[in-house]
Amino acid sequence: MSKKITIEPVTRVEGHGKVTIHMDDNGNISQSRLHIVEFRGFERFVQGRPYWEAPVLVQRLCGICPVSHHLAAAKALDVIVGAGTGHGLTPTGEKMRRLMHYGQFFQSHALHFFHLSAPDFLFGIDGDPAIRNIIGIALTRPELAVQGVMMRKFGQEIIRATAGKKIHGTGAIPGGINKHLTIEERDEFLKGADPLNADKMVAWAQEALEFFKAYYVANKAFIDDFAYFPSNHLSLVRKDGALDLYHGVLRAVDADGKKILNDIDYQEYTNYIEEEVRSWSYMKFPYLKAYGKEKGWYRVGPLARLNTADFIPTPLAQKEFESYKSLTGGKPNNHCMLMHYARLIETLHAAEMIRELLNDPDLLEGELVAKGTKQKEGVGLIEAPRGTLFHHYRINDHDQIEMANLIVSTTNNNEPMNRSVNHVAKSVMTGKEVITEGMMNAVEVAIRAYDPCLSCATHALGNMPLEITLVDKNDQVIDRKRSFEG
């Protein structure tokens, strides 16, 4: 008998979503989908507001990585106020924003690894769900839990010092930044009491990497096979091909590493990228125009960034990058679970960048804002922790926003997340009459690897619980499992 399995809500990701898996009469998986079921409307209600309000207003999309939205919006407005992109800002403006961004990266990646994903590694994908969470980690590996919490704290303090608040600050303004770093703040971050200093954060980022590498060695066959599929990859890269999380040109490579979007200026992204709407999800499906809907979809995020970048411009992360690239002979890595590996290399890079920037005197003094000839339209792209984030605004003659378009990182990963769900569903559920909690979690593990922020992507609210329902071909529910009560 055919069935439909629904996982609702998906847990340990940000936002609300559900998964449906259709099983035919022979027990084969015929279709799997990640549905994003709720909707927010920032693109609409920012209309009519003064343009300089956007970085502060739109960042309220998210409480996990508001800095990414704050900075992407500010970058778009840099164009509008005539400061241009990248080095158009003053050295202080750009470096303070970068420091804020790396602080954000560091805390967000630490959150994902320690709080959301590590429970799967420590207790197993089919481990007891009662302890397969951050509380379980705190009880069994308290030193790891403390490390996760303190790494987040360090990143959040960096954000506070640069944006004014740990969450939803106001630091980035059109054309620059509104404050310097004080000497006291700098010294605290560089030489603060253990563990809250930059050296310790670098060391802990290295330890987290070693933790995952050991897990990889012990589970290589499983990790290599889990939700593996070839795809295109897209991200910003610095003009010389270096990994750059704050600014660069847009590059995409195919599964073999061939450049299919060759370092374009992102102000022209609409010439290269389109979004498709499908009736069953509030999240759109972006793709590269030149390759069409079927072949033009791509992945973003840590995996994609380490596939598009030629090198990492900090020594410790570069060393790890070389070892990571050797796993695939220098070719793009298409292993879904190695997204965790890539994420931890980026965490180390962020820690190194924070340490390097803190020693830069431009943070302490210098002009804060640059402006030039005003423009009517601007695009701001940034590499958010979860991938490439697009903000696009157009203003009217009275400085009010009349059009806003956001392509959020998780939206870019919509198609690959759906494919990952399908891949895992096929491998663990085919022919199974009863769906176990472990099978459900395997599907969630695949989604979780992308560190999706569904609330950002669809503008849905709240936590993200998951439910799986098994239905027959007539949509009659046969079995349902929920990861929450209610």
Add this chain to the structure above:
Amino acid sequence: MANLIKFKIDGRECMAEAGTYIVEAARQNGIFIPTLCNMKGLHPKGACRICTVRINGRLMTSCTTPVTDGIEIESESADITELRKSIIELLFVSGNHFCPSCEKSGNCELQALGYLYQMMVPRYPYDFPLKDVDASSPKIIKDQNRCILCKRCIKSIKDENGRSFFAFHSRGNHLEVVLDEELAANMTDELAELAMNNCPVGSILVKEKGFATPIGKRKFDNQPIGSEIEG
């Protein structure tokens, strides 16, 4: 300092010149009584009622009532505090005040009073009125969503001929403060700045200056409203 008289506020002995309005006399004696429509230098109107005090059992607006010899003024009793808090809450629900994205946040007197009177949860239903944003002036934006109709701008922002840049328009529920288009075309930067500073909320904004002051350096970031008077 001729003609000094004695009076009491909440039992505290005070002195001021006879005829001084209570709100100002309190200020001179280091006592803060909140105001929204009233502002130093402007003729008082008693419109917003936030400065309400009790004298001889009667509620009076302290911005329009002069001190007299020997009067005893009640300002911080529980019921008056509750009344002021209600006025603040009603102002919040009758407009569209979204502090999280408002550039006046941290410099806003209404918000500061909300904190001072510990407005924690909404007790009245939100009106969510449909309001316009007038951004047509070259220097300032008039956001009607946040206007509390205090008239400070009407009374204080004038050109060299005494003509006001702002005026009341329409009546009843439709009453709003509008900007004179012709005068606004020639508004100086100084007047635009003054208009924004005099506005107790975020209804008048100087264009392209938003969020230039970092969190921590804004007027009410480090001390509550009134502490400049009470020390």
